[in-house]
Amino acid sequence: MAEILGLGCTHRPVMLRRNEDWTGMMRTSLDDPDMPAEMKDPARWPGQLRAELGNDWFAVLAYDGHEIEPWKNRAWNPWGEPNDKRFSFKGHRAAGKYLAAGLLEHGIDTAYAYRPLHHPLGHAFAYTLLLLDDERRGFGYPVVPFSVNCYGRRVNAARGLRLPLKMRDKIRELDPPSPSPARCMAVGAATARVMAKSPWRTAIMASSSWSHSFLTEKNYQLWPDVAADRRLYEALEKGNYAAWHDYTTDGIEDSGQHEVLNWFCLLGAMEELGRKPDRSTFIETWAFVSPVVFAYYLP
Numbered sequence: 001m002a003e004i005l006g007l008g009c010t011h012r013p014v015m016l017r018r019n020e021d022w023t024g025m026m027r028t029s030l031d032d033p034d035m036p037a038e039m040k041d042p043a044r045w046p047g048q049l050r051a052e053l054g055n056d057w058f059a060v061l062a063y064d065g066h067e068i069e070p071w072k073n074r075a076w077n078p079w080g081e082p083n084d085k086r087f088s089f090k091g092h093r094a095a096g097k098y099l100a101a102g103l104l105e106h107g108i109d110t111a112y113a114y115r116p117l118h119h120p121l122g123h124a125f126a127y128t129l130l131l132l133d134d135e136r137r138g139f140g141y142p143v144v145p146f147s148v149n150c151y152g153r154r155v156n157a158a159r160g161l162r163l164p165l166k167m168r169d170k171i172r173e174l175d176p177p178s179p180s181p182a183r184c185m186a187v188g189a190a191t192a193r194v195m196a197k198s199p200w201r202t203a204i205m206a207s208s209s210w211s212h213s214f215l216t217e218k219n220y221q222l223w224p225d226v227a228a229d230r231r232l233y234e235a236l237e238k239g240n241y242a243a244w245h246d247y248t249t250d251g252i253e254d255s256g257q258h259e260v261l262n263w264f265c266l267l268g269a270m271e272e273l274g275r276k277p278d279r280s281t282f283i284e285t286w287a288f289v290s291p292v293v294f295a296y297y298l299p
């Protein structure tokens with residue numbers, strides 16, 4: 001049986017911005033003309049959010065290969081690298097073909113591609129790789145990106161960002177939903193079964209932050225659903241897969257947890273392999289868009 005390492009992390013874009021820009025999404029929501037006056041009053045916000053903000057509003061806190069220029073249109077990056085800095089990462093066409101074929105044989109109707117059509121590598125993958133190589137020693141492991149439709153009816157219409165508050169009661173009219181959490185867990189389980197029989201040592205990684213403030217309409221896009229994230233994290237920590245199986249698309253959308261669908265794939269894989277996390281961490285934030293979770297499951 002091939003060795004499989006399970007990993008959960010974040011590709012959090014704000015980590016690649018200046019500290020003073022971390023509350024930019026919240027500022028944008030507060031400037032929305034349909035923001036109720038009472039929601040602009042900090043006294044109505046959770047105490048944890050007010051404590052984080054303080055008084056100053058920022059904190060110090062199956063291709064053959066992939067080439068990206070992440071700083072091409074950016075004035076700043078944490079590493080002080082030039083705007084034309086190019087990064088190259090290895091792909092693994094053979095492993096990608098093997099996985100796609102295996103998933104199809106297991107009843108998962110997956111698509112595949114051999115070259116990019118529009119964008120070389122989405123930020124969820126590109127930022128993850130940049131952060132994994134924080135010390136810039138080079139990331140020598142081949143990568144097979146596996147996209148999950150986390151956009152659904154809320155995020156697709158906004159092209160990954162926020163919608164005007166006037167749209168908050170019309171979300172269900174915009175687009176079809178994402179795949180259900182249960183389907184994502186089934187995809188993860190099938191992936192584990194396929195790669196366990198492969199000739200390669202494999203790391204299955206989910207990269208995302210959790211509930212996003214600008215996707216949590218019930219909070220007027222001002223803070224994320226930290227309580228819902230905590231409940232889901234506690235189930236992850238205990239290996240309580242039943243709680244993850246019980247989650248619904250409505251729950252995902254109500255709590256702005258769209259990106260957590262990536263983690264549902266990871267949890268499906270780890271359940272299939274009979275694993276509990278060897279270590280996990282929940283980093284709570286109310287002001288900076290989204291809590292983040294890290295976890296690893298050793299072979």
